[in-house]
Amino acid sequence: MIQYVREKISRKVLFALTISMGLPMLIVIFLSGKNQSVDMLAQNAVFGDELAHAVYSGIRYPMSVGDSAAVRNQLLAMQEKLHAVDVYINDTDQNIVFATSEKMIGKTIDDSIYDQKYWRRLNVAPGFLQDKDRKVSFEEMIFGKKYFTTVRLIQNETECYRCHGSENNVLGSMVIRMNTDKNYAAIRGHIRNNALITFVGLAVTLVFTFFMLLFLVTQPVRRLSKKMQELPEKIESGDYIPENIQAKGDELGQLEKTFGDMAFDLCEKKKIIDRTNDELIAANKELEAFAYSVSHDLRAPLRNIDGFSKIILDEYSDKLDDSGRHYLNRVRNGAIKMSVLIDDMLSFSRAGRAEVQLRTIEANTMVNEVLRDFAQEIKERDIHVKVGELPKIHCDTVMIRNVFANLISNAIKYTREVERPEIIIGYDKGKKAIFVRDNGIGFDMKYHEKIFQVFQRLQLPEDYEGTGIGMAIAKRIVDKHNGGLWAESVPNEGATFFVSLPSGPD
């Protein structure tokens, strides 16, 4: 039930309305019913008094002349006029002397007062006999029917002197008993009608409110939420046409306008992003075309330079002296070196463009594979290599293998002059990085940044070969992984290169 109400705004409002309207209405109906009962009883009491006076004035004359038969007939005649009302006149011994119903005459009133509590009060209360206006009214149930009964004492009056003497005493009592079932039925009918009218009214109100809610709240909210749901797709596909929504005053209208504005902004931003993206794609294509052209077109003349130099050297060697041959060889070296530079540049550019394809691999496996590639040189130079326990890494295995190949080949290269070359590969838990440490020539930390720049070298090419691209490519690859690549070194003591990669999914 609670879940059902919670599902929709309209249900919540209707529920609140039902509770807030229905409950007070029910209370009002109940209270008004109660009041009507009280009023009815008060009216009955007044009616009882009036009836008592009427009865008395009716029997006054027959009493004064002592015509008890006339009194009796008078009362019996009343029965025809007053339905549902009984009048009994009793003597001091509570025997019914006159009554509106003949069969009651001669019986004891005791027997016909069912609620003895009231009756006892009449008889027993000591001050009661002296009281002039002594009477008592009460409700009682007789055979499942409700009655309102008024009992009053009859004082000896002038009219009574003829039979009862002139003593100032109580002669008996008069009981007026009215059936109130009809009154109560009327009140119940009243309550029922009220409840029915209230219920119908409430139902009409609720239905009306429901439709109002539907039009004023639910539909705008649904429209809004539908719009919101479609928005990402529309913005993505470029179908979104910004609406010029005017704020319609209420909160929903403002919300709709805010969303509309937001969508418009998003659309504009999306357009900018798309444009930038297109430009980037175009630029990238241009770069690729450029790289392709460099690769193809720049190499062709180099091949020719080298080829024809070689042909001269081989076939016209007798026409050249040693210097001539020497210079031609330098021409050839230059051409070949330039082709290496072109290849390196292309590799660097490719490293920047390539997509990273992530996989999880044991770093130990990767490092051991790389070391196998250098096995011959390691063995020949008797390099002491120690590999510690390395973690699993989440990376593009081809790219990161290239990084380790670079670091290890550098370590091998720069320990060339060391008497007992040593390479340690391990994992630094504090720095969360795999390191490659050598005891080679190292470098001055003030050149740290230069190591990772394209074609930047700290050593003379005659001493240590290379174009200075390897570390730049390695740095680019690690950057593409959002990782870190850095080094620590002391000149002539060795260098340590650290690679940290973001941890992958566990």
Added chain:
Amino acid sequence: MIENPIKNILLVEDNPDDVELTLHALKRNNILNPIIVMRDGQEAVDYLFRTGKNAGAEHDDPALILLDLKLPKIDGIEILRMIKKENKLKKIPVVVLTSSKEERDVVESYDLGVNSYIRKPVDFDQFVETVRYIGYYWLLLNETP
């Protein structure tokens, strides 16, 4: 090969310097097959398919095609596609001999059924060596139907 022991080699290459160096390299390796040189894609296609100015020409198909990729008019990849689609020509070994080692060129060439893809080295000694391997493998070792 027994009936006609010396078949042609078709060299498709637009750069005259490269043509000369390739011829030189072939000569150094004592490859004596006659070399037919075509300087652009259209010429090569006309020669192979006996179309255009070669319409109706009667000549044997070459024993080997050395194909550059970047060519005027019709590029090497397109020529390769045409050769490998044509039943009469698809059995001729085609060696792509080019400056490019772009991944997509290599992949596309192999997708189209190239027999070898070789990148011309800058170092002429290496180039001569490469040409020696090509001749040795495709003209001597390899059996064609």
